[in-house]
Amino acid sequence: MGNRRTWLVGLAAAALLGVLLLGYGIDWLRPTGAAMAQTQPASGQSQPPAPASTPSLSGTYTDPQERFEVGILEAMTISSAGSSPLFQRPDGNLAYTVVVVPLAPGTADPLPDVALVRAAEDAFGAGEGFQTTGFQSVAGGGLQIGWTGRFSQGAAPAKPIMGTILAKQQGAEIFLLMVAGIDTGMEEVTSAIASLAPTLKVL
Secondary structure, X not given: OHHHHHHHHHHHHHHHHHHHHHOOXXXXXXXXXXXXHHHOOOOOOOXXXXXXXXXXXXXXXXXXXXXXXXXXXXXXXXXXXXXEEEEEOOOOOEEEEEEEEEOOOOOOOOOOHHHHHHHHHHHHOOOOOOEEEEEEEOXXXXXXXXXXXXXXXXXXXXXXXXXXXXEEEEOOEEEEEEEEEEHHHHHHHHHHHHHHHHHOEEO
């Protein structure tokens, strides 16, 4: 289980490192051709299947810095990477985190969709072959972004990772709720984000 936990920790750590190193200045807000082209999932790329049922919540997690709160899915253990919480199922196949990205002073509110996609790409792009696959607006504000990656462990063949990010801007910060699945957990990503999205609240 410890090795399975590593891939999500790596993604969260990459996000935190990106926040520290990039500074999120004006250049970061410039949309790239790749981000602009991802308004729809690319042809032939796999997407999370439709949820069979919505998983239950066992409670609410409140950020110690009082920045946000988010639901806790049943059977999840809670740890942390820097200032971000890590929620993981005991079998290691499904996990999620919330990363807060500070924006440069004077940043537009609201940001265009492509800028929110860039936030996710810059935050998680250094981890496990992360690549966004498409995005769509969600009711109540924000953006839902599909992504894929890979999990490498020793000499074994890399395994695919699939997930979804809910990106929301609140003033000078972007809140990224990332859900990730590997093996059987990939089938639960869509239902997990459906349960968690309404629970992400900025404090």
